[in-house]
Amino acid sequence: MAQDLHTKSLTQLAAGLERGDFSSVELTEALLGRIEAHKQTLNTFVTVTAEKALEAAGRADAARAAGDAGVLNGLPLVHKDIFCTRDVLTTCGSRMLENFVSPYDATVVERLASAGAVVLGKTNMDEFAMGSSNETSYFGPVRNPWNLDCSPGGSSGGSAATVAARLSPAATGTDTGGSIRQPAALTGTVGLKPTYGRVSRYGMIAFASSLDQAGVITRSSEDAALLLGVMAGFDERDSTCINHPVPDYVGALSGSLRGLRVGIVRQHFDEGLDESCAAAVRESLAVLESQGAILSEVDLPNLDLSVPTYYVVAPAECSSNLSRFDGVRFGHRAENPEDLNDLYCRSRGEGFGAEVKRRIMTGTYVLSAGYYDAYYLKAQQVRHLIADDFRKAFADVDVIAGPTAPTPAFKLGDKIDDPITMYLNDIYTIGANLAGLPAISTPCGFVDDLPVGLHLVGPHWGEETILRCAHNYEQLSSWHQACPEEFT
Amino acid sequence: MSLDRDQVQHIAVLARLRLDEDEFAETVEKLSRIVDFVDQLSQAATDDVVPMAHPLNQPQRLRADEVTESNDRDAFQENAPLVDRGLYLVPKVIE
Numbered sequence: 208m209a210q211d212l213h214t215k216s217l218t219q220l221a222a223g224l225e226r227g228d229f230s231s232v233e234l235t236e237a238l239l240g241r242i243e244a245h246k247q248t249l250n251t252f253v254t255v256t257a258e259k260a261l262e263a264a265g266r267a268d269a270a271r272a273a274g275d276a277g278v279l280n281g282l283p284l285v286h287k288d289i290f291c292t293r294d295v296l297t298t299c300g301s302r303m304l305e306n307f308v309s310p311y312d313a314t315v316v317e318r319l320a321s322a323g324a325v326v327l328g329k330t331n332m333d334e335f336a337m338g339s340s341n342e343t344s345y346f347g348p349v350r351n352p353w354n355l356d357c358s359p360g361g362s363s364g365g366s367a368a369t370v371a372a373r374l375s376p377a378a379t380g381t382d383t384g385g386s387i388r389q390p391a392a393l394t395g396t397v398g399l400k401p402t403y404g405r406v407s408r409y410g411m412i413a414f415a416s417s418l419d420q421a422g423v424i425t426r427s428s429e430d431a432a433l434l435l436g437v438m439a440g441f442d443e444r445d446s447t448c449i450n451h452p453v454p455d456y457v458g459a460l461s462g463s464l465r466g467l468r469v470g471i472v473r474q475h476f477d478e479g480l481d482e483s484c485a486a487a488v489r490e491s492l493a494v495l496e497s498q499g500a501i502l503s504e505v506d507l508p509n510l511d512l513s514v515p516t517y518y519v520v521a522p523a524e525c526s527s528n529l530s531r532f533d534g535v536r537f538g539h540r541a542e543n544p545e546d547l548n549d550l551y552c553r554s555r556g557e558g559f560g561a562e563v564k565r566r567i568m569t570g571t572y573v574l575s576a577g578y579y580d581a582y583y584l585k586a587q588q589v590r591h592l593i594a595d596d597f598r599k600a601f602a603d604v605d606v607i608a609g610p611t612a613p614t615p616a617f618k619l620g621d622k623i624d625d626p627i628t629m630y631l632n633d634i635y636t637i638g639a640n641l642a643g644l645p646a647i648s649t650p651c652g653f654v655d656d657l658p659v660g661l662h663l664v665g666p667h668w669g670e671e672t673i674l675r676c677a678h679n680y681e682q683l684s685s686w687h688q689a690c691p692e693e694f695t
Numbered sequence: 696m697s698l699d700r701d702q703v704q705h706i707a708v709l710a711r712l713r714l715d716e717d718e719f720a721e722t723v724e725k726l727s728r729i730v731d732f733v734d735q736l737s738q739a740a741t742d743d744v745v746p747m748a749h750p751l752n753q754p755q756r757l758r759a760d761e762v763t764e765s766n767d768r769d770a771f772q773e774n775a776p777l778v779d780r781g782l783y784l785v786p787k788v789i790e
Contacts, residue, residue: 310770403750417750446756515733526710533711535783540776546786548711556713564712565722568703569729571710582733587746589739594747626725627732643750667751 212237213373214690217282217430220376224271224281231264231271231281235325238283242327242374245694249350249372251365253288254296255328263325270323278437280323284377287366288329289336290421291410292316299412300332300344300362303538303558313410314442315379315421322437327375330365334560335529336386336414338362339632342623343562350619351394352691353657357616360390360632366424367394372694377434378424383414384517385612385636387422388648392611392660395650395689397677398424399431402667403643404449406435407442415524416447418517418640427687428649428677432456435670451668459671460678465499467676470604474510475635481614487652487659488610494683495608495676505600505607509592510638514630516593517637519573519586525563526570532558565626594642601666606676610635611648611660635662645670649677650686658686696727697734 212234215223223229239257246252260283267281291297291309293316298304312320320326333343341349341364349364351357352372359368363380367390370378380387382400391398399422406421413419423434436457441450471492476485496502534540534554541553559567573582600607612632622629639646644664651661661680665673681687698706703723707714714722749755768781777784 307774310767310773404753443758446758449751449753509739512736512739515735518729519733519736530711534776535785536771537774537776544786547788549713550786551711552707552713555711556715559712561718561721564714564718565725565729567710567712568706568722568726569733572698572706572726572730573733575706575709581737584746585736585739585741586733587748588741588744589736591744591747592739592741594750627728630732641750 213241215376216426217376217433218427220282231267231325232261234281235260235264235283235327238327238375245372245374248355249352249368250347251331251349251369251372251374252328253298253300253331253346256295256326259295260325260327267323267325277321277323279319281325282323283325283327283375284319284379285327285330285366285369285375286316286379287332287363287381289332289381289412290316290379291412292326292329295329297329298346299336300334300346301558301560301563302345303532305345305539307537311410314407314444315411315438318437319434330369330378332365333362334563335412335525336362336381336383337525337562337566339385339389339629340619340622341365342619343560345560348619351616352694353395353616356618357657358393358619360393360612360616362386363424364390367391367396367398370394370396370424370426371691373690376426377430379421380424381411381419381421382640383418383521384640385633387424388636388646388660388662389612389632391424391648393616393658395658395686396424396426397428397431397650397687398422398648399435400639400646401435401439401670402645404447405451405645405670406438407445407448409442409444413528415521416528417524418521427681428647428674429457429460431647432460432674454671456671456674460675462675463499464495464676464679467500467606468604469495469500469502470505470600470607471502472507472510472607472609473504474507475609479613479631479634480610481654483654484610484614484659487654488661491651491661491680491684492608494680498679498683503604505604507596507600507638509589509596512589513593513638513641514634516586516589516641517633518569518630519582520590520641522566522570523574523583524570526567526574529563529567534558590641593638597638597642597644605665605672607664609662611662615654615657615659639664643667645673647673647677649680650689651684652686658689696723697730698723698727
């Protein structure tokens with residue numbers, strides 16, 4: 208009975224628990240066993256919270272027996288190690304927070320726990336979410352379950368690889384420039400980044416506050432809808448969280464694609480996109496069309512400037528947000544400081560890795576006297592142009608579809624020495640962050656035995672539309688059900 | 696190289712980051728490439744374009760200036776590297 212529990216989606220597991228086919232404790236034990244067997248190979252976990260998970264599963268079983276089961280009662284998931292979890296190590300993939308035990312829960316953590324979810328552990332990630340390959344983690348790179356020599360993408364690479372390897376049916380992630388969607392595409396999972404302000408950022412360690420948004424990595428859009436319904440909603444404790452009604456996301460999945468206007472961005476298929484990936488994406492678009500969607504071309508003329516814009520805005524915000532790490536109140540502290548300034552400089556110099564230092568320094572430079580107008584102000588102006596491009600496009604279409612990433616998963620070590628090549632991984636995803644739009648990546652094929660993702664972007668608060676579109680596509684394809692051979 | 700070693704050293708001072716001697720060459724090279732890359736922005740025509748202040752074009756929400764948190768100093772200081780009687784300790788600042 209318990210052998211194949213890891214193959215089931217969150218929605219299937221919910222039904223099984225409800226029917227009493229198995230208990231949450233049995234389910235949790237089965238997955239903890241798999242995690243134990245594979246965690247070293249994949250390096251997806253920073254912390255496994257086995258004891259707490261079994262306690263939570265026991266409570267969930269008792270709650271169900273008492274007729275008091277929440278929406279996610281007894282369902283297992285993992286958190287990206289960027290979410291503060293009370294009394295659990297929360298490292299953000301950094302030496303700086305190697306020993307940080309959070310005194311409180313992030314709102315996302317709290318809401319999922321209140322709905323009955325069981326947390327199996329905290330996943331590995333690029334340091335402070337700065338990276339697209341998981342190689343900047345202080346705890347070493349995560350390996351892609353589809354090919355252990357390849358990167359799972361990043362920064363939520365640990366979450367994506369965990370779901371792809373069937374170690375957990377679902378994971379939380381965060382997305383500042385593509386950090387949920389790109390790893391989802393590279394691991395054959397579904398990754399949803401909601402509208403900016405849809406989900407509370409309270410307790411989610413900040414990288415770039417005007418771009419950061421929490422979301423999920425799952426094996427289906429249905430599961431993503433289920434989790435988003437619990438995570439979304441106003442939170443007094445996050446000043447950027449927006450008070451907007453939370454619809455029934457699962458209910459919104461039903462309904463056809465007839466008449467759905469899907470925009471294809473001409474520039475997406477220009478040079479830079481792997482030809483086989485382009486073919487897979489085009490085939491998936493034909494599937495949408497066969498279901499009654501109306502395809503048309505849209506223009507995002509400033510798309511080329513989205514990556515340089517991002518690499519001014521995000522580092523600027525990161526240099527400010529990461530100034531809190533000073534070696535005084537929490538985090539790494541250098542030994543035997545000569546004076547206060549030496550304490551700051553050495554604690555930060557030792558606690559941060561190379562990429563984080565580069566981003567802090569880029570941000571410091573673009574905000575410094577004499578450069579502010581040329582870089583930061585200019586980038587915020589271009590950001591406005593990019594957001595306007597999307598606004599104009601959404602006057603004519605309901606969804607914008609295209610590739611999630613320019614190539615399938617790349618080899619570990621291939622791009623880490625060239626920051627610009629690494630940054631260009633996010634060329635198709637960054638626009639949604641700059642404009643605050645919701646977006647989802649769902650599996651749409653394979654190239655060289657590696658998964659490829661279809662990217663769907665919606666207008667502000669358009670989660671229902673992109674989820675419905677992705678869900679419809681998943682009903683007509685089986686890519687999202689494919690499982691890497693070693694992890695069946 | 697769009698940045699030289701002195702400029703990088705100055706940025707590191709502003710950012711309160713100590714770079715080790717063996718980190719400099721790589722940092723100068725990579726930061727220069729990043730700066731060259733974002734320099735593309737200078738070509739964009741942005742006359743009369745208002746800088747974007749918020750992704751949803753909304754004002755930041757304000758709240759009443761009221762105490763809402765309890766005092767959890769002891770719990771928070773469990774993560775502090777060095778404390779004494781509720782105070783965070785740093786090297787002497789005033790001689």
